[in-house]
Amino acid sequence: MVSAILFFVVFMMEMDKSIKVVNWVWSDLFRATTGAAVYLITSLICLIHRTGDGARIAGVLxxxxxxxxxxxDVYTIFLVIKSNRQ
Incomplete structure (x- = not known):
């Protein structure tokens, strides 16, 4: 979530246009991919353990x-990369 906030600030302040060292589209794809994997794996582990308190159920959802x-987000970034190649 911290990386998502950092990328939001970079894109909001349009710093991506001034900093040319980083390929921002691929970095954003990497951020979204790792975020999706971490959230899905953590939620599925909590779902499998089946402790029925309300906080865990809300966390899983x-x-x-x-x-x-x-x-x-990964899908939309992938479409942007695909359209840029053509």
Missing amino acids: FGLLAGILFAY
């Missing part, structure tokens, strides 16, 4: 939602 949103 929000974690799965965040993982799905990060996976959608």
Whole structure:
């Protein structure tokens, strides 16, 4: 989540246009991929353990939602990369 905030600040302040050393599209793809993997794996581990308290159930639901949103972000970034190559 911290890396998502950092990338948000970089893109919001348009620092990606002034810093040419980093390939921002590929870095954003890496951030979204690792975020999706971490959220989905952590949520699935909590889902498998089946301790029925409300906090864990809410954590599983929000974690799965965040993982799905990060996976959608990976898909949209992949489409941008694919369109830039053509």
